[in-house]
Each structure stands twice: as structure tokens, then as C-alpha cells.
Amino acid sequence: MKILYRFCLRAGISLSGLLLAVLPSLAHADYSWNFPTPVTPIARDTLEIHNHFMIVITILFVVVFGIMIYSMVKHRKSVGHQPARFTGPTGTVQWIWALVPFAILLFIDYVLMGIPAYHAVLDMEDTRTKADMVLKVTGMQWKWQYEYPDSGIKYLSTTSTPREQIANKEAKGEHYLLEVDNPVVLPVGKKVRILLTSTDVIHTWWVPQFGVKRDAIPGFLRETWVKIEQPGTYRGQCAELCGKDHGFMPVVVHAVPEPEYLAWVDEKKSKLAAAAAGSDKTWSKEDLLAAGKDVYEKQCAVCHQSEGQGLAPAFPALAGSKIVTGPLLSPEGKLLKDSHVDRVLNGKEGTAMQAFKNTLSDTDLAAVITYERNSFGNKKGDLIQPAQIKSLR
Amino acid sequence: MSTAPSIEHETGHGHHAEPYQGGVMRWLTTTNHKDIGTMYLTFALIMFFIGGAMILAVRAELFQPGLQLMQPEFFNQLIGVHALVMIFAALMPAATGFANWQIPLMIGAPDMALPRINNWGFWLLPPAAALLTLPFILALFGIGDGAVNTGWTLYAPLSVQGGMGVDFAIFSIHILGVSSILGSINIIVTIFNLRAPGMTMMKLPLFAWGWLITAFLLIATIPVLAGAVTMLLTDRHFGTSFFNAAGGGDPILFQHLFWFFGHPEVYILLLPIWGLIPHVLGTFSRKPIYGYKAQVYSFIAIGVLSVVVWAHHFFTAGMPVPALLYFMYSTMFISLPLAVLFFCWVATMWRGAMTFETPMLFAQGFIVLFGLAGLTGLVLADVAADAQYHHSYFVVAHFHYALFAGGIMGVMTGVYYWLPKWTGHMFSETLGKWHFWLTVISFNLTFMPQFFLGLAGMPRRIPDYALQFAEFNAISTVGAFILGFSQLIFAYNIWKCVKGGTKATDKVWEGADGLEWDLSSPPPHHSWEIQPVIK
Numbered sequence: 001m002k003i004l005y006r007f008c009l010r011a012g013i014s015l016s017g018l019l020l021a022v023l024p025s026l027a028h029a030d031y032s033w034n035f036p037t038p039v040t041p042i043a044r045d046t047l048e049i050h051n052h053f054m055i056v057i058t059i060l061f062v063v064v065f066g067i068m069i070y071s072m073v074k075h076r077k078s079v080g081h082q083p084a085r086f087t088g089p090t091g092t093v094q095w096i097w098a099l100v101p102f103a104i105l106l107f108i109d110y111v112l113m114g115i116p117a118y119h120a121v122l123d124m125e126d127t128r129t130k131a132d133m134v135l136k137v138t139g140m141q142w143k144w145q146y147e148y149p150d151s152g153i154k155y156l157s158t159t160s161t162p163r164e165q166i167a168n169k170e171a172k173g174e175h176y177l178l179e180v181d182n183p184v185v186l187p188v189g190k191k192v193r194i195l196l197t198s199t200d201v202i203h204t205w206w207v208p209q210f211g212v213k214r215d216a217i218p219g220f221l222r223e224t225w226v227k228i229e230q231p232g233t234y235r236g237q238c239a240e241l242c243g244k245d246h247g248f249m250p251v252v253v254h255a256v257p258e259p260e261y262l263a264w265v266d267e268k269k270s271k272l273a274a275a276a277a278g279s280d281k282t283w284s285k286e287d288l289l290a291a292g293k294d295v296y297e298k299q300c301a302v303c304h305q306s307e308g309q310g311l312a313p314a315f316p317a318l319a320g321s322k323i324v325t326g327p328l329l330s331p332e333g334k335l336l337k338d339s340h341v342d343r344v345l346n347g348k349e350g351t352a353m354q355a356f357k358n359t360l361s362d363t364d365l366a367a368v369i370t371y372e373r374n375s376f377g378n379k380k381g382d383l384i385q386p387a388q389i390k391s392l393r
Numbered sequence: 394m395s396t397a398p399s400i401e402h403e404t405g406h407g408h409h410a411e412p413y414q415g416g417v418m419r420w421l422t423t424t425n426h427k428d429i430g431t432m433y434l435t436f437a438l439i440m441f442f443i444g445g446a447m448i449l450a451v452r453a454e455l456f457q458p459g460l461q462l463m464q465p466e467f468f469n470q471l472i473g474v475h476a477l478v479m480i481f482a483a484l485m486p487a488a489t490g491f492a493n494w495q496i497p498l499m500i501g502a503p504d505m506a507l508p509r510i511n512n513w514g515f516w517l518l519p520p521a522a523a524l525l526t527l528p529f530i531l532a533l534f535g536i537g538d539g540a541v542n543t544g545w546t547l548y549a550p551l552s553v554q555g556g557m558g559v560d561f562a563i564f565s566i567h568i569l570g571v572s573s574i575l576g577s578i579n580i581i582v583t584i585f586n587l588r589a590p591g592m593t594m595m596k597l598p599l600f601a602w603g604w605l606i607t608a609f610l611l612i613a614t615i616p617v618l619a620g621a622v623t624m625l626l627t628d629r630h631f632g633t634s635f636f637n638a639a640g641g642g643d644p645i646l647f648q649h650l651f652w653f654f655g656h657p658e659v660y661i662l663l664l665p666i667w668g669l670i671p672h673v674l675g676t677f678s679r680k681p682i683y684g685y686k687a688q689v690y691s692f693i694a695i696g697v698l699s700v701v702v703w704a705h706h707f708f709t710a711g712m713p714v715p716a717l718l719y720f721m722y723s724t725m726f727i728s729l730p731l732a733v734l735f736f737c738w739v740a741t742m743w744r745g746a747m748t749f750e751t752p753m754l755f756a757q758g759f760i761v762l763f764g765l766a767g768l769t770g771l772v773l774a775d776v777a778a779d780a781q782y783h784h785s786y787f788v789v790a791h792f793h794y795a796l797f798a799g800g801i802m803g804v805m806t807g808v809y810y811w812l813p814k815w816t817g818h819m820f821s822e823t824l825g826k827w828h829f830w831l832t833v834i835s836f837n838l839t840f841m842p843q844f845f846l847g848l849a850g851m852p853r854r855i856p857d858y859a860l861q862f863a864e865f866n867a868i869s870t871v872g873a874f875i876l877g878f879s880q881l882i883f884a885y886n887i888w889k890c891v892k893g894g895t896k897a898t899d900k901v902w903e904g905a906d907g908l909e910w911d912l913s914s915p916p917p918h919h920s921w922e923i924q925p926v927i928k
């Protein structure tokens with residue numbers, strides 16, 4: 001009951017306060033009435049189809065309801081109109097009049113709109129012809145993983161909007177909720193075939209300016225394509241309800257000229273190589289803890305919360321957790337079933353806890369496991385090395 | 394049933410059978426179609442306010458960017474339960490309430506054909522509604538993690554992952570489904586067997602025709618939904634993998650099954666309304682219904698088409714090109730019978746002698762706003778454009794034009810049209826007009842901005858949004874609150890009308906036409922014990 005009371009109180013206060021604060025600003029805000037500027041051939045197609053459609057349905061609307069309103073004005077009892085008795089068309093002329101609207105409708109459906117739609121669909125689904133490169137997108141609760149199979153690059157992309165902004169404790173930034181730590185980088189003018197899948201539930205990858213939206217389905221591959229025509233930063237978000245943080249799963253794409261893209265690929269590759277090399281050296285506990293805190297904040301805090309207190313009842317606390325404070329490995333150095341390391345590496349079936357071995361590096365995994373065992377009041381004092389993780393995979 | 398009918402009973406003049414009196418047991422055990430109709434309608438009205446309160450909480454959260462009132466987990470519960478309550482516990486029971494009250498009166502039957510099943514059909518509803526909303530209350534006491542949090546579509550694997558609210562929703566859907574099927578069987582049997590002598594199928598009132606098609610659609614599709622949620626249940630608890638790729642299943646199978654029910658469901662909700670609208674238009678235009686046969690055939694055509702177009706609800710899930718084209722073109726074809734209905738509605742008013750009492754205002758408001766739903770629906774059928782609209786607020790706006798303006802305003806049309814017949818009193822026209830204008834204006838204020846939000850790229854079902862969406866969301870929330878509170882006028886007007894008011898004549902409306910208007914207002918507790926003969 002306390003929750004209910006608090007809810008009502010907060011609703012009352014914020015509503016009355018906000019109403020006063022917001023209403024004046026409504027008058028001089030900039031409103032968007034249509035699709036954002038298209039930057040791919042598909043988006044241009046879609047916008048054009050949409051605009052035609054809007055004109056056609058506006059005409060239909062005006063004509064039909066024009067007739068109705070005319071009738072409401074002329075054929076009313078108060079002006080003394082006498083009711084007719086007809087119940088259907090009589091005679092050839094009336095039948096023709098009655099059938100013409102339907103002929104027009106069929107023409108609109110299957111010629112005026114049907115033919116452009118046919119071509120647009122074929123174009124949209126043609127992901128393979130002359131594709132220059134492939135981008136693999138994997139949705140997961142609640143982040144995206146991007147993979148460039150041609151160059152072996154693979155990384156996670158997570159929202160970078162601070163929690164304080166969402167909780168209204170800080171002023172909101174310009175790209176509130178539409179910003180990420182590692183954006184996708186794509187070359188301009190290249191046909192990019194995009195493959196989509198998911199590791200948990202269905203997500204939908206959507207960038208409005210690209211005119212494409214496609215579901216990422218666990219266990220299946222779906223595909224679409226983009227050919228970005230102008231350099232720039234394009235923003236979108238997950239469009240299929242995927243659980244708690246569905247609203248906090250943005251997509252950000254940097255479209256750059258090809259030379260810049262190639263330079264980015266090289267730089268990314270060497271960074272990833274450096275990180276991989278890190279897994280062979282032996283880390284100090286301090287370094288693991290520092291790196292682990294970073295990983296934890298980005299990957300784990302969404303559910304288990306920043307102080308490890310969890311979010312009952314779906315997301316268990318890590319502070320004082322039996323699993324986290326259990327033994328690290330078996331005496332022979334083997335993975336113990338349902339242990340802390342097992343959970344982090346392999347996830348838990350049927351829950352939002354995913355198999356992080358698929359997305360995090362050995363170093364990140366070692367760091368975050370070490371961090372969790374020695375934070376939030378957990379004082380295990382032990383640590384695990386990236387090399388050990390590597391052997392447990 | 395009485396075997397000794399009295400003649401004056403039927404003429405309805407001067408003599409009224411005393412309404413049956415009794416306490417709670419009367420309502421628990423009644424088999425009278427009027428009592429059951431009243432219970433259905435009352436239940437629907439209560440649930441309408443409960444579902445409405447939920448969505449006002451959602452709109453309040455969406456008033457400004459940032460999380461103010463609730464966490465995303467709770468938000469996700471509200472949106473899904475709002476939809477389930479409005480569809481299954483408000484709109485469908487309201488339509489069934491109409492059927493109970495009106496079909497026997499309109500076809501000259503003494504009651505529904507299966508009165509005990511009728512009673513059971515109703516009394517299944519309150520437990521189903523309780524199951525749906527109980528997890529909210531349990532969560533307040535720290536049990537479980539709240540109600541179903543997947544949206545009303547229950548898509549797997551999100552629903553496989555969900556908490557016990559999903560199980561409650563599954564059982565609730567089973568019970569609601571049984572109730573719907575019982576109601577449907579009853580309506581079909583009544584219409585086929587208890588029509589007044591001489592009332593051929595092609596003389597059947599359009600309202601009964603609309604309901605007949607709805608009943609067949611319910612019997613055809615509810616078992617598919619029941620099957621789908623049962624598969625979900627076994628996936629959740631008994632180790633099956635219908636919707637789990639790792640076990641050889643397919644998450645998209647759930648979408649196919651769900652929308653095989655879900656798309657016809659739209660017409661299940663709308664066909665009774667399309668049936669009643671022509672009666673209202675004819676009455677207040679003082680003209681016979683235009684194109685009766687064309688409307689009947691359109692109902693049948695829409696019923697048949699509705700079960701072969703389902704996949705247009707998930708074009709973005711990806712499917713082979715021939716499937717995309719088939720579902721696009723077949724969906725577009727529905728515009729044809731629908732256009733026939735619009736044509737007949739306008740032609741029924743054409744060259745009539747219109748007056749604009751509250752039911753007529755609602756019927757006309759329905760036509761215009763539902764017209765927008767139809768037109769935007771046509772656009773949504775286009776696969777290429779749909780890629781942009783789908784999962785966005787454009788869709789949210791579209792189906793609220795279909796189901797609020799089309800469904801709920803249609804129900805309001807019927808309530809205002811028949812209420813004087815049911816209660817024997819006229820309602821307040823002034824309040825009715827206030828209710829109409831406030832509803833229409835605030836409805837558009839709420840949902841028109843959502844079209845633009847969708848076009849600008851705002852996904853549906855998000856508890857917080859980017860700053861560029863702030864203005865339209867604020868407008869929409871203001872509209873929603875006006876819309877919500879305007880409905881109190883509706884409830885008050887009904888209450889006052891039940892309690893008293895100007896005596897209604899038997900015919901109630903000057904231009905009314907049909908058997909129900911030959912009975913007294915209110916009709917005797919048992920009516921048409923001698924069936925009228927239709928020439």
C-alpha cells in the first residue's frame with residue numbers, strides 16, 4: 001500500500017508542477033510532421049510512397065466526408081427536408097454511380113499504390129546483389145553487438161546516457177537516450193548487407209533515416225541492407241519490446257567516407273589485438289579491480305544495480321550472494337557447475353542472465369568476476385586471471 | 394418459460410409485468426437475457442474505467458522525458474494489462490451485453506436459446522479479470538514480480554522469460570476464451586432457431602448479422618489463441634521448445650498463431666458495431682437502411698478475409714518475398730468490402746431528414762474517425778512503408794482510431810441509442826452532447842500527435858523517450874486526461890437515466906424502425922412470449 005500511496009503522491013506533485021512548466025514551451029517548439037530526412041535509397045523510396053499515400057488518403061477523406069457534411073447540412077429535418085425512401089441503386093445510371101467509387105478504389109489499391117509497392121518490396125528484400133560488405137548485428141538485453149566478419153572486428157554497443165539524466169537528477173544532454181559508447185561505423189556509398197540475430201528475446205534494429213527496420217530473432221538470421229548516401233551520425237533505437245530496458249537500447253551509426261572507414265578498421269583491429277594480448281599477461285589485483293569496475297558499470301549494473309543490491313524479484317543481489325561468495329573453481333582448477341564463474345560465462349537459461357563468454361573478452365570477464373567477488377561488501381579476496389578464463393571457455 | 398402467454402403482455406401498452414425482484418441470488422442465478430445483458434454492460438463499464446486508469450498512469454509517465462513516476466518494469470505491466478482489459482474485459486463484454494439485450498428483442502425471440510450457458514458465460518468473466526489484475530496486488534505485498542509485462546501480444550521468448558504474471562494472463566485468457574465461445578454458440582443458436590416466424594435470414598436486422606459473423610470468427614480463432622498460450626505455458630514450465638530455436642522451435646511461430654487470432658479479433662470487436670451503426674443512421678435520417686444486402690455480403694467477406702491476412706502484423710520479422718506480396722495485396726483487398734460499408738452509411742443519411750441527437754452524433758463521429766483508421770490501415774498494408782510505421786507510435790495511433798473511435802465510440806452509440814428502451818427513461822441530451830464533444834476533441838488531441846510521433850521515429854512501448862518527442866507527448870497526455878475524465882459524464886448520465894428521468898415512449902426515437910420498438914419501454918421482464926409474425 002505504501003508503494004501505491006507514494007505513486008499517487010508523486011503523480012500528483014509532478015503532474016501539477018510539470019503542467020505549469022511545460023505548457024508555455026509547447027507554443028514555440030519545433031515539431032516534426034514527417035519522416036526524418038532519408039539518407040538511403042530505401043528511405044527515399046519509402047518517404048515517396050508515404051507522401052503519395054498521404055495525398056491519396058487525404059483526397060479520399062475530404063471527398064467522402066465532404067459529401068457526408070454536405071448531406072448533414074442540406075438533408076436535415078430542421079430545414080424541412082423530406083426523407084427519401086430509396087434502399088439501393090435503381091437503374092443502370094445509379095448502378096454505375098454506385099460502382100465507380102469501388103473501381104477507383106481498386107485502381108488505387110492495385111495500380112496507383114500496388115505497383116510502386118511491388119518494386120519497393122523487391123528492392124528492399126534484395127540484400128545480396130552487389131553487396132560490398134557484411135555487418136552482423138546481434139541484439140541482446142539491452143545492448144547491440146556489431147561484428148564485421150571481413151575484418152574480424154566484434155564489439156558491444158551500449159547506451160551512454162547517464163542514469164542520473166534518466167532519473168532527472170541531471171540536465172538531459174542533446175542526444176538523450178540516443179547515444180552509445182561504441183557506435184557502428186560504416187562507409188558511405190557502399191551497399192552493406194546487414195545480418196541480424198539475437199541471443200535472448202526478439203529485438204528490432206531501426207534507424208528511421210535508413211528506412212529499414214528488421215527484427216533480430218534468437219536462433220535465426222534475418223537480413224536487410226543499407227547504402228548510406230551522406231556522411232553523418234544517424235540515430236535510432238530498438239523497436240520491439242524486449243523487457244525492462246527496451247527503451248534504453250539505442251542504435252548509433254557513424255557514416256564516414258571510405259578512407260576514413262578503412263582507417264577506423266585498422267585502428268579498431270589493433271585495439272582489439274592489444275586487448276587480446278592483455279589476456280596472456282598476469283594481472284595485478286588492483287588492475288583487475290579497476291578494469292572490472294568499468295565492465296560492471298556498463299554490462300551488469302543495469303540489472304544488478306551499481307551497489308550490487310539487485311532489483312527484486314527478477315534480478316538477484318550480488319552483495320552477499322551465495323553464488324558470488326561461493327568457491328571460485330574446483331581444487332583442480334575446473335569449472336564448478338552453477339558457480340559464480342559458470343554463471344558469468346554461461347548465463348542462466350530462461351532468464352535475462354546471458355552467457356557473457358560470447359560477448360566479453362577474457363580480460364573483461366576475469367576483471368568483472370574479480371571485481372564482483374571483492375566489492376559490495378563481498379570480501380573473498382581471491383582473483384581470477386584472463387588466462388584461466390581462456391582455458392575455461 | 395411461461396406457457397400461458399397473455400396478449401396485452403406483448404403489445405406493451407398499459408400493462409407491465411412486474412420486474413422480478415430478489416437479492417444477490419437473482420443476479421447470480423439469473424437466466425434472463427435482460428439481466429445478463431445488464432451485468433455484461435455494467436462489468437464492461439467498470440473495466441473500461443480500470444483499463445483507462447492504467448493508461449492514464451502511463452500517459453502521466455510519458456508527459457515528459459525522464460522517468461518520473463514509475464520504473465520500466467511497472468510501465469511494461471501497465472501497457473499490456475491496459476490492452477488486455479480494454480479488449481477482453483471492456484469491449485467484448487460490452488458487445489456481448491448488447492447482443493444479450495437486443496438480439497432477442499430485435500428478432501422477436503423470448504430469450505436467448507441457451508439461458509444457463511448464458512449465465513455461466515457471464516460469471517466466468519469476473520474471475521478472469523481478477524486473475525489478470527491480481528498479480529499487481531500480490532506484488533504490492535511482495536509476492537511475485539507483478540502482472541504480465543510483455544505487452545498484450547505476449548511474444549515469445551520474452552513471455553517465456555517473464556514472471557508469474559504471464560501464467561496468470563494465460564489462465565485468464567483461457568477463461569475469457571471459454572466465456573467468448575459459450576456466448577458465441579448461444580448467439581448462433583439463437584439467431585438460427587429463435588427468429589420470429591417469417592423473419593428470413595435476409596430480413597435479419599444488421600446488428601444480428603454483424604454479431605453472427607463475430608460469433609463464427611470467435612469460434613474459429615479463440616481455440617488457436619488458447620492453443621498458442623498453452624504451448625507458451627508448456628514452454629515455460631514443462632520443457633517443451635515450441636518457440637525456442639535451441640530446441641528446434643521457432644519464436645515466429647507464436648506470432649503466426651497469435652495473429653491468426655489477433656487480426657480477426659479486430660473484426661470481432663468491430664462487426665457488432667458495424668451492425669448497429671446503420672440502425673442508428675436510419676433512425677435519425679428517418680430513412681430505410683441503404684444497401685442492406687451489400688452490407689450483409691460485406692460482413693461475410695470481411696469475416697472470411699480476416700482469417701487470411703494475419704501476417705501483415707509482423708512484416709518486419711522477415712518473410713519470403715512472395716509471402717510479403719500476398720499478405721500486402723490480400724490486406725489491401727479488405728478495403729473493398731469496408732468501402733462498401735462506408736458507402737452504405739453515407740447513402741443511408743443521403744436525402745434523409747436528419748436530426749442530431751446524441752446517438753446520431755456518436756454514429757457520425759464514429760464514421761469520420763473510423764474512416765481515418767481505415768485509411769491509415771490501407772497505408773500500413775504497404776510492406777515498404779510499413780517498415781517505417783511498424784512498432785512505432787503510428788501504429789498505436791492507427792489502432793486507437795480503430796478501437797477507441799471505432800470500437801468504444803461505437804459502443805457509446807449503442808448505449809445512447811438503446812438506453813431509453815432498456816430503462817424506460819430518457820437520458821440528458823445536454824450531458825450527452827457535452828460527452829460527445831469532449832470525447833471527440835480530446836480523443837483527437839490524444840491520438841493525432843501520436844501519428845506524427847511515429848513518423849518522427851518514436852517506437853511504441855518505451856517508458857522514456859528522446860527530447861525531440863517531448864512536445865507531442867505532452868499534448869497527447871493532456872488530451873488523454875481530458876478524454877479519461879470526460880467519461881465520468883458518460884457514467885453519470887447512465888446512472889441518472891437508470892434512476893429516473895423523462896418517461897421514454899415505446900418508440901423512443903421518431904424514426905426508429907424494428908421489432909424492439911414495438912415493445913414497451915422498458916420491455917417486460919419476459920418479452921415476445923408470443924412471437925410476432927413478420928410479413
Ligand SMILES: [Cu+2]
Nearest residue numbers: 203238242249
Ligand atoms: Cu531490444
